[in-house]
Amino acid sequence: MSEGVSVRQNPLMRWSEFFIPTLREDPADAEVVSHRLLLRAGLVRQLSAGIYSYLPLAQRVILKIEQILREEMNRIGGQEFYLPALNPREIWEETGRWTGMGDNMFRLKDRKGADLCLGMTHEEVFTAIARHELRSYKELPQVWYQIQVKFRDEARPKSGVLRVRQFIMKDAYSFDIDQAGLDRSFQNQRDAYRRIFDRCGLKYTIVAASSGAMGGSASSEFMVKTDAGEDMIATCTACDYAANLEKATSRLREIKDGIGLVEPVEFPTPQVRTIEDLTHFPGGAAADQQIKTLVYVVEANLGSMFVLALLRGDHQLHETKLADALHGAEIRPAHAEEIFNLLGANAGSLGGVGAKQKARERGQEIRILADNALRGRRNMTTGANRDDYHLRGVNISRDIPVDQWVDLRVVSSGEGCPQCNGMLEVSKALEIGHIFKLGTKYSESMGARVLNQEGKEVPVVMGSYGIGVERILASAIELHHDDDGIIWPKTIAPFDCVVTVTNVKQPEMREAGERLYKSLQLAGLDVLLDDRDERAGVKFKDADLIGIPYRITVGKKIMDEVVELFDRRAKRSEDVRLSEIVSRVQALALAGL
RNA sequence: CGGGGCGUGGCUCAGCCUGGUAGAGCGCUCGGUUCGGGACCGAGAGGUCGGAGGUUCAAAUCCUCUCGCCCCGACCA
Structure with missing residues (x-):
């Protein structure tokens, strides 16, 4: 168990004196189980949207969780720091995240008018220390961590303590001389994370994920399957394949297309606006014989550009996959006017055939990304870029100048596992931990360099590893409760x-x-x-x-x-x-x- | 940010439509009877009806604005 936890020394353990304000009735505002029980069992009280006070009972649980975190971090050589939550604008400017973090960052000014922010994560601060103090490969590797409050101005705080604006995070960072070192540090963290969540009594799944705004690779999320979660993950029922839906792929049944036509043929399709419409239209086509054409705008610093995303008619686009394919760019669906100005037709009659020329005539450039499921397909039907007309007999490799073949579609339950003959299952899940390899993204932008064995200055290779403390607490409740209340895992029980x-x-x-x-x-x-x-x-x-x-x-x-x-x-x-x-x-x- | 809902004692809610002295249950205090799965009887305390403005003889109730909270969506290391 958790030997040496300081709370054991607390002599005040008489219920008559201990503050545990239990509620007989369910609080009206609590929807998810953990939220309801945290309130009813007297663990938390809400101060404002996404801001909670942790009462003594919750604090005891948090201290026990933190103790487990410390023991496991120390065990892999981690050194605990305590860093400022209040950060100057400058270090965030250096990594481009002052603007990159957008409205999710709490910002404020001091009395002199200088810009400050409340830390959302601590790559910048740790790297700022590293660049001043680490000089030689002999000082590496370093594993630094802290358990600190983080601030995020969430667009929509919700689900009790699951999505909040202020929360406790254990965040660790590794500093290595090279990729091999990072690989070792990463593996150490991964092992430590498994021990941590095992000790906390949580059943979890490790999934491959997108790195998003953080940048990096080998992104792995530790997920607890629960309806209270906000992520969707795909897991194989037969093997160990598991991925966040933003990354998951699947094996599809092969489709044999006919020879098709020598060239696409336009035909009138009055009133047809959707894939569904066209499946019912006389002379139309089944959804998996159609090409869905979506227009997106990529917002870049030097003006925006258009992207066509092509998918099989019965498939859904996963926007994160599209953004990832465009190197994490900011994307949004094009507005109706933008689409018409670009292709001379409205959504519902769009297609990749001839789209580039059409746009060029209007002084616009288009990039075409097609989903892998369309590869080699022939005899397909798609919009003609002319309202109320479609093309049939489209042979993709012949008729559409695809710039990039990528995985863009959302996988769904029942599809084949990409690794084995098994079947995928899609479930809701809650992210409790996230580890990934940052590489040199931060050390390069902030100038954290050391001399290697050859006396050459190289950027430190970093990894980033985070765990949400309240999410451990909440998911323990989500996983372990009954009609009478919470059933704490022994290791973190108050x-x-x-x-x-x-x-x-x-x-x-x-x-x-x-x-x-x-x-x-x-x-x-x-x-x-x-x-x-x-x-x-x-x-x-x-x-x-x-x-x-x-x-x-x-x-x-x-x-x-x-x-x-x-x-x-x-x-x-x-x-x-x-x-x-x-x-x-x-x-x-x-x-x- | 878009859509929906809700703000009335500590908690859960009724009252609002149709304007006229602010209610119930739980909790709390005191007294009594009880005492192994959220007891019972009696007596009490406790409310600027989220806020501002307006209509009216009169506003919890009608109108306008505003703030807050919850849910769905968008967003989300």
């Missing part, structure tokens, strides 16, 4: 056990409870003594609600030197002799998960 005195007005019971409480504490356990002057039913309900793994009930049987041991998870209780209860609970509580 208390190992609760001693419930059914009637404190009976001196024998009260005194026995006190003695038991002290012996359990002496045995090294976190014990909560429910010495409140309440009816037994109220105490049982509360104990269930706050989810303490073991409850020791001191009732009438105390006259026979017998107490009850109740297992919160199994919902079973048994009589135990008073003389044996301490060693019994000690064995159970310290047994690990």
